[in-house]
Amino acid sequence: MPLRPVCIHAIEQTECSVLRFDREDKLMRKRTEDQPNVTDQSDPERSGSGPSSIDQRVIDQSDKGLKGNPARVARTRGRIFAAVISCLDDLGYAECSINRVQTRAGVSRGALTHHFPSREEMMVKTLEHLLAPVRGPSRPGEEANLLSQAKGSNLQEELHRLWARVINTREGRALMEILVASRTDAALSARISPSLWAYNDEFNRNIAHIYQATSGQPEQLSLLWSICRSFMRGLHTQAPYERDPEIITKMVDLFGQIMAPHLSARAQETLGQQEGHNEEPL
Structure with a gap:
């Protein structure tokens, strides 16, 4: 018995829908394959526990x-x-x-x-997030910042605290990863450089609320602390060379002795109520 025209039309519509769905499915799969950041659920290593x-x-x-x-x-x-x-x-x-x-x-x-x-934007904002709490107080007594000097501590103790609580931490190591990557990634370097320069300028202004150069020359203070920060970050690259991890402790001790004659803490009354915080600059 021949099919009625209405039935033939319905069958043709169904076949067209199936073909269209198949084309759309193939196109969607191709787009997914072309996107490197889309997790492939068939790959356990890439998909993980997503x-x-x-x-x-x-x-x-x-x-x-x-x-x-x-x-x-x-x-x-x-x-x-x-x-x-x-x-x-x-x-x-x-x-x-x-x-x-x-x-x-x-x-x-x-x-x-x-x-x-983008991934690049994520790294730039992460770097700014890591630097934000350790810019130093913008005025004496400001409590909104984590940079401080512990009451009654000397420079050696402060440097040990800097290493243990700021530099040699997940945050400190994460910052180093971004800095090292920027050496050969021109786009990343261009993006983070303004943030690093701004941080450095602000830190150099703010550190004067906590420390002073014993020479009495303000411009020497920022230079002295740049030396301190460079040395402390450099411990990350020296640590793998040392069989004995205590060598790092001894290096910090000796470096503190070398720097102590050149830096002194400002009087406690000028520090306001900062003693409750326990962090240092990255």
Whole structure:
């Protein structure tokens, strides 16, 4: 019995829909393959423990309203920064990919790119985030900054604290990863240089609220602290050479003795109420 025209039309529509769906599916797969930052779920090493499609939809729903909720925005941004820092410290700059940061932070791709449109932007903002708390007080007694001198401590003790609590930390090592990468990455170097220069200028102004050069020459203070900061960061590259980790401790002791005649802390009354903080400059 021949098919009626209505049935033939329905069959043709169905076949067209199937063909169109097949073309769209192939196009979507090609686009996914062309995007290096899209996690391939068939590759366990790259996908890791990333969210499934169902989990991702839940994350996407939870990210709605980010723009209207400052507290949520701050929390999400903080989680991303923490993920970037841990990736840099554990895996190094080259392996700190968008996918790995997204997985560690537990956020959607949309939320991550909302804060950081590119990997380069993510690294620049992470560097600024790492430097922000250690710029020094902009005026004597300011409490909004982590740079301080512990009450009653000498320069050697301050340098040991600098190494243990700031430089030789996840944050300090993450910063080193970005700095080393920028040596051969011209685009990254161009992006972070203004932030580094601004930080250095601000630090050199602010350190005068805590220390002074014994020579009485203000311009020497910034030079002396630049020497201190260079030495302390350099311990990262010296440590692998040493069989005995105590050598680092001895180096800090001796360096403190060398620098002590040239630097002195300002009177405690000029420091205001900063003694509750315990950090130093990176």
